[in-house]
Amino acid sequence: MTANPWVRPYVLTGGRTRTRHRLYVHTLVAVKRYDPVSASRLSPEARRLYDRAAVGAQSVAELSAHCGVSLGVTRVLLEDLAATDRVRINDDAHTSPYDHSLLKRVIDGLRELA
Amino acid sequence: MAFASLPDRLPPNVTSAKIVVAGGFGVGKTTLVGTVSEIPPVNTEAWMTQASRSVDPLNGTDAKTTTTVAMDFGRLRLAQDLILYLFGTPGQPRFWPMWDDLCRGASAALVLVDTRRLDVSFPAVNYFENDSDVPFVVAVNLFDGMQTHPLEQVRDALGVAASVPLVTVDARDKRSAVRALLASLTNTMEKTSPVPSR
Numbered sequence: 362m363t364a365n366p367w368v369r370p371y372v373l374t375g376g377r378t379r380t381r382h383r384l385y386v387h388t389l390v391a392v393k394r395y396d397p398v399s400a401s402r403l404s405p406e407a408r409r410l411y412d413r414a415a416v417g418a419q420s421v422a423e424l425s426a427h428c429g430v431s432l433g434v435t436r437v438l439l440e441d442l443a444a445t446d447r448v449r450i451n452d453d454a455h456t457s458p459y460d461h462s463l464l465k466r467v468i469d470g471l472r473e474l475a
Numbered sequence: 476m477a478f479a480s481l482p483d484r485l486p487p488n489v490t491s492a493k494i495v496v497a498g499g500f501g502v503g504k505t506t507l508v509g510t511v512s513e514i515p516p517v518n519t520e521a522w523m524t525q526a527s528r529s530v531d532p533l534n535g536t537d538a539k540t541t542t543t544v545a546m547d548f549g550r551l552r553l554a555q556d557l558i559l560y561l562f563g564t565p566g567q568p569r570f571w572p573m574w575d576d577l578c579r580g581a582s583a584a585l586v587l588v589d590t591r592r593l594d595v596s597f598p599a600v601n602y603f604e605n606d607s608d609v610p611f612v613v614a615v616n617l618f619d620g621m622q623t624h625p626l627e628q629v630r631d632a633l634g635v636a637a638s639v640p641l642v643t644v645d646a647r648d649k650r651s652a653v654r655a656l657l658a659s660l661t662n663t664m665e666k667t668s669p670v671p672s673r
Contacts, residue, residue, distance in 0.1 A: 385580035386548075387493040387560040418489050420560055422548055426517045432576075451489065458492065458582040459667040467492050467582065468660050470553025475653040 373406050373430075374437040384421050384436045389451040390443075391418035399447060406430050407438045414448050493560045494656055495578050495609065497602070498587035499595025500566035503616040503646035505547050507587065508561045510652045512549025516563075561656075564599070574602060583659035584611035587646070590624050593632055600633055610666040612659040614644040 371377075392415040400411055409428040413419070419427075425435040442448040456463070496504045509516045547563040562577045564570070578584065584603055588596040603611040615622070615629055624632075626641045635641070640662050644655040 383580075385493070386562060386577060387491045387580065389489055389491050389558070391489075420491060420550070420558075422560070422562070423517065423550075426548075451491065458580050459663060461664060461667075461669045463490065463492060464582060464660055464664050466490075466557055467553060467559055468657060468664075470551075470557060470559070471653050471657050471660070474551075475650050475657060 370431060370434050373404065373434050377437050384439060384450065386422040386432070387420045389418045389420055390414050390424060390439055391449050391451070392447065393449050396447070403442075404438075406434065407442060410435060410438055411442055411447055414442075418451070489556045489558060491558045491560060493562060493581045494659060495562050495564060495581045495584040496587065497564040497574070497584055497596075497599040497611075498566075499589075499592070499597075499599060501592070502587040502589045502596055503618075504563040504566075504587055507585075507616075507644070507646035507652050507655075508547045508549040508563045510647055510649050511551055511561060511656065513552060514550050516547040516549045559656075566595075571602070574607075578607050578609050581609045583656075583663045584609045585655055585659045586611055586613045587616050587644070588613060588629070588633065589616055589618060590629060591618070593629070597633070600635055604635070604639075610659075610663040612640045612642060612655070612662050614642050614655045614658075617643055617645050620645055 392411065395411075395415040400408055403411055406428070410424050410430060413424055413428050421435060421439065422432070424430075424439070425432045428435070430438070439448060439450065443450045496507055498504050505516060549561045551559045551561070553559050562581075564574050564577055584607070586596060586599045586603060588600075600613065603609065613629075613633065613635055615624075615626065622643055626643070630637075630641055640658060642655055642658045645651040
């Protein structure tokens with residue numbers, strides 16, 4: 362599924378290209394409480410992202426790929442959804458990827474598979 | 476819309492980490508991501524704006540017409556509250572802005588090389604040596620399960636510093652691929668300070 366090819370990306374984002382928060386491709390996004398009424402008021406692209414995130418916490422990349430919404434547009438729309446309290450952006454995205462307690466947990470998890 | 480591969484419901488405080496798998500075209504990035512991932516690797520062309528399948532990149536002389544990008548990512552649930560994402564970089568140099576984006580927030584990088592075609596991975600090695608802060612490890616993909624060159628010979632040919640670990644991997648074998656990922660994370664532990672700098 363791809364986004365509507367006739368609509369330019371800046372129309373979908375209201376002209377915005379940047380987000381206030383750092384949204385990494387692997388940052389997890391989740392829906393706290395799915396609200397169908399609220400969903401019905403969203404643009405088609407934002408609604409696809411909201412509906413998909415309601416299935417379970419997923420990365421920005423997964424949401425972008427599954428909804429056929431380009432990564433840049435996905436970031437802007439997710440931030441809108443977070444600003445209106447529809448989705449929760451995982452705060453861990455703001456801690457260091459080199460945090461040794463995180464690295465140790467990943468290493469321990471992988472060791473069980475090696 | 477199609478809900479083909481529904482992710483599990485996750486507890487509220489889930490953490491994600493990311494490892495970037497880089498290297499030239501055809502060195503086994505997609506294979507490695509697919510071997511380790513619990514979901515089929517997502518190959519997405521819809522990432523960049525105006526994904527246009529009608530444009531054949533081989534015919535295009537104008538860089539602006541080739542806005543599609545094929546790249547893969549996979550995911551591995553390591554604990555109830557911990558997910559590891561693997562991102563394979565798009566091979567072509569024109570996607571370097573995308574590499575910057577993929578590498579931001581990565582815990583480690585694995586640069587795959589094929590000893591029969593070392594040159595295709597030169598740009599990736601260069602990138603991590605000069606243009607990225609993400610600690611990296613070079614992994615020699617054993618295509619026929621056989622090591623054809625001593626690792627030190629590969630190191631010389633690639634021109635990578637002695638401080639960069641070199642490992643071998645069979646990208647088709649899950650345990651082997653996981654061990655290569657472990658080597659990349661162990662390297663990051665050694666190269667970074669235990670206390671996060673920010």
